[in-house]
Amino acid sequence: MHQTCLLVTLPTPQCANRVQQLLHDQAPGCAVLGQPGDCSQAACCRWLQALPLHQAGEVQALLRDAVEVLEQTRHAFKSAQLAQLRKRMMRMLETLSDNTE
Known part of the structure; x- marks a missing residue:
């Protein structure tokens, strides 16, 4: 076990x-x-283990895409939970960007 x-x-x-x-x-x-x-x-x-560089870039691109979709639809859904998720994802993108420099 x-x-x-x-x-x-x-x-x-x-x-x-x-x-x-x-x-x-x-x-x-x-x-x-x-x-x-x-x-x-x-x-x-x-x-x-750290992600290979190409996978890290793919994760960042996917996060950016998801944030963009959440931003574009935020007025349609008006969900506090989705707004919080969008903000957490934006913070994660900032963190990932800081770590690649």
Whole structure:
């Protein structure tokens, strides 16, 4: 059986230790990882590997397309949830753009 691992980004190792203590009773056997490299399966895990550059570009293009569609249809649907989704996607695009520079 596979061990459950929780990858968290926390400001200090003490925070990771606190999360581990809290999970100990709620989810016995769950490992808290502070870095992707801490996972023994990192080399095999597609979730912990960076996307190839062409795939990262495809993801950005798809996000831009989705944001554009949400922007064009925002008056037709007037949905707060769609507006929040559009804003989250725009922030993600900004983050991805910052990481490629």
